[in-house]
Amino acid sequence: MKKNKNAMFKLKRDNDKIFSANNRGSLSQNNANTEEKKKDSSKVRVIVCVILLIVIFGGFAMRLFDWQIVHGDEYKELSAASTAHTVQSDATRGEILDVNGTQLAVNETAYNIVINKVYASEDTDLNLIIINLLNTLNECGEEYIDELPISIQDGGFVFDEGSEGDVEYIESPVMLNKEGLSAGEIIDGLAKRYHADNIEDPFTKRSVVSVRYNMEKKGFSFEQVYVLADDVSSDTVAVVSERNQTVPAVEIRTVNERVIKHGELIPHILGVVGKLNEEEYEANKDKGYSLDDNIGKFGIEAAMEDYLRGKAGEKTIISDADGNIVGEEETVKSKPGDTIYLTINSRIQEVAAYTIGKNIREAQRLGLEDVKNAKAANAKQQSKMGEDCVAGAAVMLDVRDNSVICAASYPNYDISRYYDPDYSSYLFEDEDIPMFNRAFEGAFAPGSTFKPCVATAALQENIITTGTTIHCNGVYDYYEDYVVHCLGNHGDQKLESAMAHSCNCYFAEVGRRVGITTMYMYAEKLGLGSKTGIEVYESTGVLAGRDSTTWYEGNTVQAAIGQSDNAFTPVQLATYASAIANNGVRYRTHLVRKIMNYERDETVLYNDPEKPEIVDQTGVSQDNIDLVKEAMYAVTQTDSMRQMAGKYPIEMGCKTGTAENAGSDHNVFICFAPYDDPEIALCVLFEHGGRSYLPQQAACDILDAYFYDKDVDDIKKDPWKF
Template sequence: MNQNERKTVMRRMVLLIAVAALVMGLYALRLIFLQLVNSDEYKSQATNTTDYNFTVTAARGDIVDSTGKRIATTTTSYNVVLNKLQMGDEDLDSLLQRVVELFEKNGESWTDTLLISQPDAAGNYTFTARDDSSSDQRQLTTMKENLGLQQYATANDVMEMLVEKNDLQDLPLRWQRTLAGIHYEMELQAFSNVNNFVMAENVSDVTVATIKENSLSLPGVEIVQTSTRSYEQGDIVPAVLGRVGKITAEKWKVTDENGQVTYPLRDKGYNMNDVLGISGLESAYEDELRGKDGVETITRNSDGVIVNTQLTTVPEPGHTVQLTVNSDFQRAVNKALANNIDMINRTYNTGNMKAAAGAAVVIDVKNGGVLAASNYPSFDQNLYATQYDEYSADPSLPLFNRSLQGLYTPGSTFKPAVAVAALDSGLINQYSTVNCTGVYTYYRDYRPRCTQHGHSGNISVVDAIKWSCNIFFYDVGRRLTSDVYDAYAYKLGLAQRTGVEVSESLGRLTTKNDSNYNTSLDIQAAIGQGNTVVTPIQLATYAATLANNGVRYRTHFVKAILDTNTGEVIHETQPEVMDVVEDNGTTFALVRQGMKLVPSTITGKISSYPIAIACKTGTPQRSETYAPGKHYLNAMMIAYLPADDPEIAIGITVEYGGYGARTGDLVVDIANAYFAMKDGTLEVDPYVNPALSADPSDDTTGAADTTDTAGAAQDETQPEQGSAD
């Protein structure tokens, strides 16, 4: 190669190197531009994602008895949920039709609260709201308001708006109604990218499997595991336990009298389709039972692809609420009450009128805790939903909580309160007597009588309680005045709140402020007649206060709040003194002495029970008569035992039960169950969903009347031979 050729090659190599260097320089400049100048912009484009948070419902806390046995708990169930984020571009109505067809094939129902029927042959619709249902009528009113329609709008008007609003015109009428209902429910639940729609609840295993198998053709249709309230012991204080239910429109959106709209539950962290306690302890302890919901976060990139799903906040279960009620003892008292009512009907009430209902409450004297609160008839929580129509139609009212809500004239069970008032105020002492001649002659035109059962002549307060002498309490009550003995009755626990955590009736005493007040009512009130009405739980509280020498504790159902995971006690209910009647030294000793003697006047097991029982019977008249001047009677009882060192107090009522002494054997059965519970020998029938109910074939005319105020004031009817009233 000559000199010229070498120079040509060199020039070409230099040129190639220069071109290569230029290209590399351009790449370098581009990299610098991408990585340094606009790095933030391109990084954002590369990692542009959106997080969507969904609630993971926490398990509701258990309700257990005093020994830890579950009464109410949560079980796993499965809901069908629509996730709009997961649906992508899928046509919603086409998807809904496929899901509905799947539901119909498997016999499932789906969420549809639209109170409109399927169309008739002519294509017309009708409202399905019941005229006698205030809930249905409120729901119908709210539906029209939500749709911006006038209240006179017809079902056809509503459907026309829904069809047009959701573009359903091209579908068959059947599908128009079906999808309109689902769309309406979606709107109520605020269905969106961040709020799933619960389309069906508690679906079968078959439906769960079918949806999972067809997941590719059902985008956005998910099976979500959730918790459902269940009752392992559905017969234990069902009326006190209460119910859970879905949030209603009225509770979710609250409008005050000024038109101001608030969302109190949303502000507390609830979702629109959540479940909460709506009555009883389930409602009273909602904050403790609810728990803290978790959060599931779904991350989607800018292309709509879901790139991550994770549980970012773990749900925390609600706390456990432990009751003072012992479920075995409660079941024993239930059985004893039912047996006592059966005995009364077989032995005494052989006519048309039967003792069809009653209540018995047992309280721990030392702290006010309720050990049992029985209603007869009662119901089973596990059958409530399926047998509600039967329960609500039963004339004996099994859904009615007689223990806390029933109002009854106390009859002679009121006499110890008058005795306490007279002794404590100094009107009488242990030596004071009243001459019982069988007729009270103080008034010229009103002369009530006394049966003089076991007594006559001068009688002291102890014997007046023992024999339930009306004349003694007429005279003492008149001189004392109702203003005074009413004040003591209130302090002892009658006609006022006992302090229980759930709703209870207040009752009333016969006062001079009563519009029907007259002199005869004043002395009738002293023997527990007049217009006085109290509840069985008040009677038990009152008996416990007498047993405690005038110290009244707050009556309560909840023993403690426990950590669900560890069982650790978070809060324990302490005895709380609500009131005290100061004893002058002999007041309660004398009253308790009289009550301790009452069992000796009653035939049956109570008169010979080896452990001393203090009690007072009552035989108040009902307003109904079975013959001129002959009133039907309720059987009432207060008791505590052991009489000398009281542990439990009892309040009993049996509607149409006749004389109070007829419940003496019931007191003994309760005592036997209590002592067996204490020593671990109590045996009860296993729970098998036994929803107690009166035999509908019995004639229970009038049994639903739980306000037993007598009409005209009357002296108490002659008790049966061999028993106190």
């Protein structure tokens, strides 16, 4: 067994040796295989890298071939390009329409001749281009834009009248930097500045200097083209285009010219557009305006400028070192301005303008006739009979949201002729001041139309009731230095009869009891002596006591009957009547119904008539405001009023007012109608009217336009007559 055990052990060792030998052989074989695989993998990587390098360099070679052979000339130009200029394109201005879409201020196509500096940067080239263009314009009977304040007279240069400011600018350090120059010396200095001093003909020299001077003022540059002539005829366009086919610096640009339709309809409200002056430029340059841009000057054109203007587009122009254009690209598209819909009804506005003008002229005619008769009879009073009545206004509001239905001011004018030199001279020289907007800016003593305000305050403050009696003997002398005279001797008066008879004694005493502070507090809440909210410029008016520099107790009784310092605008008086009709709630008075985009398929802003903006509330109880309304209705039931406004087929609440002043008395009429369910509030005011029935007559014509859809032709055929 031992022998066998040793044999087995030996056998095991032999086997181990054999296994070890075999194992070493196997490992050697494996190592050999691994080395072989590594060599193969390295070869593959080398091959892949070579292929990638071939592809990459092949791509470069193809791209270089494209750059140098296929598009070689094109990219050679681009490689030489040295300057990129951004040029703005004008935005189309938004239009203005009335509430029904009737056109008021719109755009029509016009042609401008412009010079683009990108295509003519050398002074000599530019001057030659200008001379050729001016000759062409002269042949075509067109004028260029000429703002040089120097003219040629008798063969010499002279300063234009009123040119001091321009001359001062030319002599300033930014230009010639020398003071006290003669007109000829300025021409020579500017000619040298613009390399035009070699031009011998004085007319040609002056023309070139004029254009170059205006170019500099307007910021002519690579980014800003210069308009040499605007609104030229199509015949001129054809001639200029033909003669300048090889002159790329001259361009014919199609622009939208502002055109005013119905220029006499709402001139005081509409406003105009014009070139920026230096003050406007400084105030608006951060908004992207240039000196050559247009801007709204006043009225809706100015008030809605941000909506109407639109946004200019941009085009990038690339030029090479020689000034040649090698590329253009529109980078920003222009956006036209928005369309403004006003609350004005053109038909009613036309009636209002016609009837106040007709009745004012009638007041003056009757006044002159009365003066003539008084002088012939050697009467004690020989003036102040309405002969000086030359102006007035009318404003109608929709009481449901205080939108302005019409707002007429007389004397009127045609705003489409605003830039006509002869016509504008007449406008500024006319002593009746036709450009003055009496509807929104004129502040006048209200007379007895202030009495409903006093009644409102007294009732709400429990100072009076409907049963409070005050005696009238024709004179109120509580304050010896402030005696108030009444138009009648009314005896004992209560609120309704006192309002109907417009008793000064009654309201002077009520005003004394109320006090000036409480009185003007209610006046403010009702819209008197406060801006109404209309979008265009309006006067604040004057509230007695609040705005007075000095005040005595006796002044209060004068204020209570609408005298003293009280002075309100017709739009405030209409707003006041509307607030009473709305039970003491005052809405924001406004002229804009809605704003839409230029295409009119998207609403930008909407003043919803169903959701009026509340400005103030009086806090007066319904019972008290009803008492004031009833008193205003009682006005229509007096004997005299039954033959005037009380005769109108639709019942109303109203109040007349006669205000003393230098000259004939002012006449005021306010009302709201229908009485039971008010839709409108109206104020008609005649300066120095002298007759209270004429404003009422005009008011009834305007009411006819609203309630019965009458137009001017209807009113002319069948005017309201008392």
